[in-house]
Amino acid sequence: MNFAKHFPILDSCTYLNTASSSILSTTLLKWRRQHDLEFFEQGSEFRAAQVGLPLELKTSLSRFFNAKAGNVFLVPNFSYGFNTYLNSLGTDKRFLLLKEDYPSVNVAVERRRFNCMYQEIDAQLEENILQNLKAYRPDVFAFSLVQYITGYRMDLEFIRKIKNMYPQLLIIADGTQFCGTERFDFENSGIDVLIASGYKWMLGGYGNGFVLMKDEMKNDLLPLSFEPGHQDTLSLGSLNQSILLLEEFGMEMIEQRIESLATRAQEAFAARGLLEHLIPGRKHSSIFNLKTDPELVEKLLEARISCVARGKGTRVSFHFYNTDRDLDQLLEVIDKYQQVNLSGQ
16 A cells, blocks of 8 residues: 555655654645634634534544543643653652653653662563562552663563552553554553653644543542643644544554564564664564664665664664565665675775
8 A cells, every 4th residue: 555645755755763753644734724724714713613622532542542531631742641640649659660761751750759660671571570560569660662762562461461460550651652553452451541642653743642541540630630721722633633544544454564564674674683672582663773873874864764863773663654665775775884884894
């Protein structure tokens, strides 16, 4: 399937940077133009007509993730939602965190001086988490479902397992690098609170995010904790339109395309010795950090391949609108660069 008609930027570059920001669809651009045109023409009357939009988005999120609509909250981004939720917790909570997780997760907890224990991400991740849960007895386990630098993906079956073993453990997940990549059933996930921004894999543009909660967690919140004041209908409506587009494409198809391309990419990168962080036998996301030097990033950008330097390497990421040809173009530049370097030694 050719997605360039839906995302015209794909005709002008090889876009492998969804982990940094999504691209806008023609459908969303059309909706946003109409939104602002009506605001321009109608002023306050337009805002009055948009009063039902937040509820419409909550309904869409509820349907998309199998979450209770009454337990869906709208926020401008993950960081706002996470910090707001942390403010509702007692200061005596003990946290289990992952080393080198997204700063908006770990730093937000650390700044509140919660008691923290850190788990390194390695081949024994699940076994070590179980040991720490037993020995350390944390009140909260907070983590990103997919790590933003390496692309490590948390095992959802494992999350359900530890929730069954420790039902009192509060499990908070950052879904920003996960939501929109595969089918996800929040109510049966074992996660108590999921918070995410919508500008990456959800394709919603900037300024929107969401919080999904289980019933018990909602009871600890003050009214309007997440949604004070006026809300931006352009941002909220953008996320709603993108959910409708994802549903139109079909999440089963999206999941299959991402998994197929990620599998081929992982094999190709591993064969070239580019995956320093790879943990054998672990299911990986479609985000990869390639062991390269800074000069290669410049070569990729010169070849109109959109990527970014992260950590000690080059991060590339594949969404459903990417193709085998995109991967081939990336590998072509990498192979040429490696051959030139090898011949110069």
